[in-house]
Amino acid sequence: MTDTSRRNFLRGAALAGAGAAVGGRAMAQTPDPAITELPPWQQYLGEGVDAAPYGMPSQYETHVVRRNVPWLTADATSSVNFTPLHELDGIITPNGLCFERHHGGVAEVDPAEYRLMINGLVDTPLVFDLQDLMRFPRENRIHFLECAANSGMEWRGAQLNGCQFTHGMIHNVMYTGVPLRLLLEEAGVKTAGTWLLAEGADASAMTRSIPMEKALDDCLVAFKMNGEMLRPEQGYPVRLVVPGWEGNMWVKWLRRIEVGDQPWHHREETSKYTDLFPDGQARRFTWEMDAKSVITNPSPQAPITHGPGRMVLSGVAWSGRGTIPRVDVTLDGGNSWVQARMSGPSFDKSMHRFYHEFDWDGRPLLLQSRAHDSTGYVQPTKDMLREIRGENSIYHNNGIQTWAVNEQGVAENVEVSS
Amino acid sequence: SHEGGYGLGRPALDEEIAAWDIDIRPDGQGLPRGEGDVWTGEELFVAQCAMCHGDFGEGAGRWPQLALGTGTLTSNDPVKTVGSYWPYLSTVWDYVHRAMPFGNAQSLSDDEVYAITAYILYLNEIVEDDFVLSSDSFAEVEMPNAGAFYMDDRAETELPEFSREVCMENCKEDVKITMRARVLDVTPEGGDDAENA
Numbered sequence: 131m132t133d134t135s136r137r138n139f140l141r142g143a144a145l146a147g148a149g150a151a152v153g154g155r156a157m158a159q160t161p162d163p164a165i166t167e168l169p170p171w172q173q174y175l176g177e178g179v180d181a182a183p184y185g186m187p188s189q190y191e192t193h194v195v196r197r198n199v200p201w202l203t204a205d206a207t208s209s210v211n212f213t214p215l216h217e218l219d220g221i222i223t224p225n226g227l228c229f230e231r232h233h234g235g236v237a238e239v240d241p242a243e244y245r246l247m248i249n250g251l252v253d254t255p256l257v258f259d260l261q262d263l264m265r266f267p268r269e270n271r272i273h274f275l276e277c278a279a280n281s282g283m284e285w286r287g288a289q290l291n292g293c294q295f296t297h298g299m300i301h302n303v304m305y306t307g308v309p310l311r312l313l314l315e316e317a318g319v320k321t322a323g324t325w326l327l328a329e330g331a332d333a334s335a336m337t338r339s340i341p342m343e344k345a346l347d348d349c350l351v352a353f354k355m356n357g358e359m360l361r362p363e364q365g366y367p368v369r370l371v372v373p374g375w376e377g378n379m380w381v382k383w384l385r386r387i388e389v390g391d392q393p394w395h396h397r398e399e400t401s402k403y404t405d406l407f408p409d410g411q412a413r414r415f416t417w418e419m420d421a422k423s424v425i426t427n428p429s430p431q432a433p434i435t436h437g438p439g440r441m442v443l444s445g446v447a448w449s450g451r452g453t454i455p456r457v458d459v460t461l462d463g464g465n466s467w468v469q470a471r472m473s474g475p476s477f478d479k480s481m482h483r484f485y486h487e488f489d490w491d492g493r494p495l496l497l498q499s500r501a502h503d504s505t506g507y508v509q510p511t512k513d514m515l516r517e518i519r520g521e522n523s524i525y526h527n528n529g530i531q532t533w534a535v536n537e538q539g540v541a542e543n544v545e546v547s548s
Numbered sequence: 549s550h551e552g553g554y555g556l557g558r559p560a561l562d563e564e565i566a567a568w569d570i571d572i573r574p575d576g577q578g579l580p581r582g583e584g585d586v587w588t589g590e591e592l593f594v595a596q597c598a599m600c601h602g603d604f605g606e607g608a609g610r611w612p613q614l615a616l617g618t619g620t621l622t623s624n625d626p627v628k629t630v631g632s633y634w635p636y637l638s639t640v641w642d643y644v645h646r647a648m649p650f651g652n653a654q655s656l657s658d659d660e661v662y663a664i665t666a667y668i669l670y671l672n673e674i675v676e677d678d679f680v681l682s683s684d685s686f687a688e689v690e691m692p693n694a695g696a697f698y699m700d701d702r703a704e705t706e707l708p709e710f711s712r713e714v715c716m717e718n719c720k721e722d723v724k725i726t727m728r729a730r731v732l733d734v735t736p737e738g739g740d741d742a743e744n745a
Binding site: 197198199200201203204205207208233234247248249250254255256257258262265266287288289290291292295312315316317318327329333334335337385386388390392394395396397400401404406408409410411412413414415416417418420430458462463464465466467468496500502505506507508509510514518521522534542543544545546547548 | 722
């Protein structure tokens with residue numbers, strides 16, 4: 131079969147709406163210079179081992195970066211940027227690509243001057259330096275950190291065109307740290323101590339109230355991410371890890387933990403991170419991040435460029451209440467669903483990777499993914515959430531995302547009828 | 549360190565705790581002695597705050613609006629300010645003291661924070677112009693929206709609803725696109741790395 135007739139065959143198959151595998155391979159007419167010509171990297175020596183003491187990605191990957199949306203906030207120092215989810219695979223976010231959310235810019239804390247204080251309703255208020263913290267028994271755990279406002283711009287409808295912008299206020303890394311429980315035990319929590327106030331050392335002096343049960347359960351005082359010390363923008367040298375709970379509570383540059391007998395109701399849990407409902411009332415202390423997923427490829431920033439035929443759909447899913455045993459995928463806007471293939475490790479309150487391989491016939495697609503978590507919770511549609519919460523709750527939008535893919539493979543952020 | 553621990557860390561000194569433990573609670577715990585009146589607060593606000601928050605707390609540009617907005621919480625465009633939304637006065641004192649002015653945090657004296665807080669209350673029509681906010685008068689102030697917050701109730705209102713069997717086949721008769729992001733066209737251009745360099 132000649133190349134021309136093959137193309138006609140493919141086009142004919144697409145027009146006929148054949149869902150069957152089109153299979154086969156493209157045929158080369160002329161020899162490929164990528165094979166027949168000697169490339170410089172095969173002829174000349176490359177850089178030596180002394181060229182890059184701390185390596186960076188390939189020069190061809192410079193587009194894989196965090197991006198911000200200037201109109202979202204008044205100032206870049208109290209703002210957010212976005213993880214390029216559409217360029218990543220697996221479940222681990224590279225440290226340099228982990229989204230940032232600061233309220234007073236990046237604090238550059240000198241580790242020699244780092245101190246952590248525990249005070250309040252404890253037997254002995256204590257001060258630790260970094261070396262003290264590193265002498266406690268450590269744990270390694272992989273957890274997602276999702277900003278409570280992730281997808282918040284999408285409450286009123288499709289707004290930003292790309293999963294980096296609609297879903298990229300999230301990262302998933304391995305944390306190394308000390309269980310917060312051990313530090314509290316060292317100070318000795320008094321019986322009346324039922325709440326903690328975690329406070330940061332940055333210019334916003336970030337504070338959040340955390341119930342004691344969570345602190346004693348699975349919180350970590352972490353100093354490493356993906357094996358190396360925390361990045362400055364992620365709280366160097368020490369941050370709080372609050373698995374499954376909204377990112378705001380993961381206080382960075384952690385300098386103090388106070389034990390008290392009631393919550394503090396500080397700015398970040400009254401003015402912010404409270405969820406307004408249509409009746410004018412607001413939920414407070416909405417800590418858990420519910421089960422959520424998004425298809426990262428294809429997506430608006432990652433169109434299908436290879437034409438019809440065999441393709442890989444991929445995405446990520448996570449839940450603040452457990453693991454993700456199952457993700458469903460639809461190609462037709464929710465009329466029919468198939469179970470995606472989960473791949474890679476499944477950790478509690480961690481990102482999970484899913485794939486769905488299929489033969490694309492070249493017709494338009496309406497792609498959605500629907501996460502199921504280990505509690506039996508199923509990711510709702512945006513309309514199901516709006517039915518309960520209205521459109522002005524800002525935070526905790528875990529509604530199902532739709533991408534419309536056209537015949538050219540270009541994807542767009544859309545909403546569809548329910 | 550206490551018995552049974554690892555013997556790590558050292559006891560915090562009272563001066564150290566006093567330097568860092570600046571948090572204020574709704575019941576007034578943590579409030580230092582001091583006071584400030586509305587008109588002293590106005591002078592301080594104009595000098596230190598108005599360039600971002602406006603002379604009357606109306607907000608300049610995209611900076612936060614601090615005053616008014618009462619009655620908007622049920623509208624399509626809620627204006628959440630100290631007066632219309634914030635449940636506790638302690639939060640105003642605490643936050644202004646710990647984090648404002650933006651870029652020069654913890655530069656205000658206790659009396660200055662009392663005065664600025666009094667002025668913000670006045671801008672929100674919560675107190676009269678002769679009001680003096682102090683550690684004693686603090687408890688008299690009633691915040692209009694204090695009763696409008698309730699504990700996360702997703703366990704009752706959402707989790708059962710969202711934990712049902714799902715439809716897998718023939719779930720929708722007709723699927724229509726109802727909204728497109730491209731129509732808005734507010735996404736930063738992906739190809740232009742200059743602005744993100």
